[in-house]
Amino acid sequence: MEQLIGQPDAAGAQADLIKDGTQETFINDVIEASRSVPVLVDFWADWCGPCKQLAPVLEKVVRAAKGKVRLVKVDIEANRALAAQLAQVGLPLQSIPLVAAFWKGQILDVFQGALPESGVKKFIETVLKASGGGTLPATERLHEADTALETGRPDVAAELYSSVIGEEEENPRAWGGLVRAMLALDDEESAAAALADVPEKITNAPEVAGARAALELKREGRQAAEAMEGIQARLAANPEDFEARCELATALNAAGRREEAAGELLHVIRADRGWKDGAARQQLLRFFEAWGNDDPNTLTARRRLSSLLFS
Template identity: 35%
Template sequence: MNTTLATFEKDVIEASKHAPVVVDFWAPWCGPCKSLGPLLERLEHEYAGRWRLVKVNVDENQQLAAHFQVRSIPHVVAFVDGRPVEQFTGVLPESQLRVFIERLVPNPAQAEHRAALLARDEGQRDVARDHLQAALALDPGYDEARLDLIELLLDDDLVDDARREATLLSPKTTQGIDVRYNALKTRLDALDAATDLPPTDALEAAVASDPGNLEARFDLANALIARRAYEPALEHLLEIVKRDRSFRDDVGRKTMLSVFDLAAHQPELVSEWRRRLSATLH
């Protein structure tokens, strides 16, 4: 496929969100290009759709060539998820070219994971879940995909299913300092705690009558986290930090950090409460 400045966004940037795209900057007068081009085309055919080749004639697309700082051709730039990730200039031997491509091409589990994220972003949640389960069937130790599945299940209020998936995570994730796992564990813990807690209005009344009751305040924060009411939860957690950093081994601050990860889709909220926490700690 040939592309131009007018079609580059669709042919390369958008297309690379579905499969890696290798862009070959070439010209008809370039001798080495006549060796590299057919080799790339043969490998694209061999990989049967796992990556795409797009060609840019630099004589006809000087603005594109300048944008990518092409000073010598052939010049090859690989795109994944909408951005350039690898490049080389000149002609590589076939063995090195295969290594270059293998670094780009996802394995089958990664391909299913990529398809799941695209489906999720397009609002196709059931399709996303199917792709994630397919990825995990191919690679049961693929924790990144399992974390995405847990998050999807929690968002759909399938809490028991999410708990079961969490038990299948590998020790390297559950026993380490994986930020996403810690955030999701905070959410699961909050849901567990909420099932045994008094109604939210009763907890609010307890805190109002005794602002120093940190147990009631933490219970209220958990109830709010379970409902994904992150801002009021952060208010109570910060108050715990202000009143007693040692309460439950600094649980106020630690839980705030997990809530920041849970609320990553609300960057302004996270930024504001990070600032408030920092000001309190200093």
């Protein structure tokens, strides 16, 4: 790569996050700059429709990265000599848009095509990890928010999730987290309002769907808890009152007693898996969606459910 056209500028790479590159500035803007921070190079042409779709997405994500990566845009038609030279080192510039990540003067990774914003973020996260640059700022805040929610600080979590949404309106993890934080604060009205504000594009994302299920179950659980005395009396009179047992499971879930809630539904499934067209299993699956696939209670109960269904 040291043979590329142009010579390094003695002043060093400029601090601009996004700039247009040429064959004269490539060494300075990309090769030299990449020795301290990963540099993405967007190869495009005016006749390329997908290039025009990708450009604003790239710029948005790079700005949100707050200096952890830079972006240089190279028009391959206006810089044919540079394009030809880069093609000789393996860049498939015959198919654009193409984005190459440079680190320490070398090509670290490449993607082709107009990726959606989520794909661009994933690519940059991979580049940052490989270069030791950590994660995107929004990702760091999401980790902080998740930790705050898990350690009983939902108010802090809500602020962090909201700050991410302010920068990335279509971030399903942030929306789902905000709803869950509102539920942890016993603010069902705000949780419902947040769900109503979720952008249509991500309304069915797993993170959002799980938060929606959590809100629905919390409402149902509150109603079941109010009838707890009657539910317990029905079970005392008839331990095989499956309707009462399912209502008890819903109340236990709303109280945060997930293991016991799952146990009540598994009891019904073990006794009569076809009861009411599998109503207990369906409710348990709703619990899994609301808890999240990585929740320890989901993992344990799912194993127990599998052993019942496939034994």
